Amino acid sequence: MIYTKLGRTGLQVSRLCLGTMNFGPETSEKESHAIMDEALSLGINFFDTANVYGWKKGEGWTEQIIGRWLALGSRREKIVLATKVYGRMGDGPNDRRLSAYHIRRACEESLQRLQTDHIDLYQMHHIDLETPWDEIWQAMEQLIREGKVIYVGSSNFAGWQIATANQTAARRNFMGW
Amino acid sequence: MSEQSIYSLQNRAIELEMIPACRAYGMGLIPWSPLAGGILGGANEKVKKGRRADSEVKDLAVKHRPQLEQYKALCKQIGEPPAVVALAWLLMNPAVTAPIIGPRTMDQLKDSLRAIEVRLDAPTMKKLDVIWPGPGGEAPEAYAW
Numbered sequence: 001m002i003y004t005k006l007g008r009t010g011l012q013v014s015r016l017c018l019g020t021m022n023f024g025p026e027t028s029e030k031e032s033h034a035i036m037d038e039a040l041s042l043g044i045n046f047f048d049t050a051n052v053y054g055w056k057k058g059e060g061w062t063e064q065i066i067g068r069w070l071a072l073g074s075r076r077e078k079i080v081l082a083t084k085v086y087g088r089m090g091d092g093p094n095d096r097r098l099s100a101y102h103i104r105r106a107c108e109e110s111l112q113r114l115q116t117d118h119i120d121l122y123q124m125h126h127i128d129l130e131t132p133w134d135e136i137w138q139a140m141e142q143l144i145r146e147g148k149v150i151y152v153g154s155s156n157f158a159g160w161q162i163a164t165a166n167q168t169a170a171r172r173n174f175m176g177w
Numbered sequence: 178m179s180e181q182s183i184y185s186l187q188n189r190a191i192e193l194e195m196i197p198a199c200r201a202y203g204m205g206l207i208p209w210s211p212l213a214g215g216i217l218g219g220a221n222e223k224v225k226k227g228r229r230a231d232s233e234v235k236d237l238a239v240k241h242r243p244q245l246e247q248y249k250a251l252c253k254q255i256g257e258p259p260a261v262v263a264l265a266w267l268l269m270n271p272a273v274t275a276p277i278i279g280p281r282t283m284d285q286l287k288d289s290l291r292a293i294e295v296r297l298d299a300p301t302m303k304k305l306d307v308i309w310p311g312p313g314g315e316a317p318e319a320y321a322w
Binding site for chain 1: 178179180181182183191193194195197198199201202203204205207209264268274275276277278279280281282283286287289290292293316
């Protein structure tokens with residue numbers, strides 16, 4: 001396997017990232033575990049999921065499958081585990097998006113499903129134009145202070161939103177982003 | 178630290194604004210749907226299995242039928258499976274950290290591994306640009322001066 005740095009960080013990730021969106025809805029738990037075993041043995045250390053995977057068949061399902069695989073032992077420390085927050089996880093008005101309220105809760109729930117004490121890369125699954133950047137960054141900084149998250153990333157942003165995210169993070173001296 | 182965007186030979190929209198933004202801020206880029214829902218990996222209009230193997234993927238395969246024909250012919254010339262070429266094309270881009278492979282089966286996982294060893298030469302990259310044209314570069318030069 002070939003490894004490269006994740007952006008400007010010092011973190012080394014494999015040049016293929018294992019996506020897990022099929023795990024559960026399309027691929028059985030047994031086959032999903034076998035695929036993760038094989039990926040790890042091939043040197044793929046970068047595993048990506050999202051709290052909403054499982055989708056209409058049950059949000060959180062995919063994270064649970066990964067959690068039961070991690071619980072088999074001696075593998076959590078070998079992978080860079082990425083998941084995401086933003087998607088709808090319940091019927092309540094605060095069961096989605098990037099409010100500080102939801103970020104804290106979504107992170108706790110992902111940790112429980114994944115059966116781990118930290119997420120290596122916590123990604124915003126979509127831009128939330130209704131939540132101020134200071135609120136988002138404060139919530140992420142808190143998770144980092146608590147050791148629950150190491151790096152923060154984004155997904156499905158526009159270029160200008162990447163710029164805004166970086167400028168606001170820099171103003172706060174936020175090093176996790 | 179990283180942005181995960183939809184990006185493949187079939188969908189090159191992020192070359193305009195996102196790739197320059199990632200480069201400017203030192204962010205990693207993680208392309209999702211690198212095989213465009215599977216159509217770049219040989220999934221065709223008859224495909225049934227897989228989450229995205231629904232009408233969306235079928236429509237995409239129908240819409241891009243002539244390009245897919247040319248693409249498959251080029252892959253044959255190169256001597257690599259279409260899925261490997263599509264991933265290798267992304268890996269040639271210095272902005273790309275790691276494409277997301279979303280295997281549904283063990284075989285799909287094993288088949289994609291070869292992509293990290295394949296180097297596409299300049300004439301091949303040019304041919305791929307002709308079949309799957311991007312937005313013409315980065316903003317604003319892609320559409321202004």
